[in-house]
Amino acid sequence: MRIEDIRELLKDKRVVDEINKHLWIESQKAGYSIGMERATDEWLRLYSEGWIKFHMPDKYRAYKSKKK
Numbered sequence: 001m002r003i004e005d006i007r008e009l010l011k012d013k014r015v016v017d018e019i020n021k022h023l024w025i026e027s028q029k030a031g032y033s034i035g036m037e038r039a040t041d042e043w044l045r046l047y048s049e050g051w052i053k054f055h056m057p058d059k060y061r062a063y064k065s066k067k068k
Contacts (some may be wrong), residue, residue: 005063006044009052018051019043 001009009015023039053060 001044001048001063009044009048010040014055015048015051018047022047 019036019040022043023034023036026039026042027033049060052063
């Protein structure tokens with residue numbers, strides 16, 4: 001994902017909510033706060049593609065066609 005795509009994605013409140021959920025869950029597992037930066041990095045790496053595919057199918061198809 002390009003930095004412009006990430007910036008655009010992070011403007012979506014639903015994405016920020018998902019990252020906050022990830023922060024809470026992973027912090028609970030670790031027993032300490034993993035921090036917003038790590039939570040954001042992990043969520044983007046692990047879950048963003050699936051989230052975009054489900055919530056923004058048109059954008060996902062456009063992204064996939066650019067990647068080819």
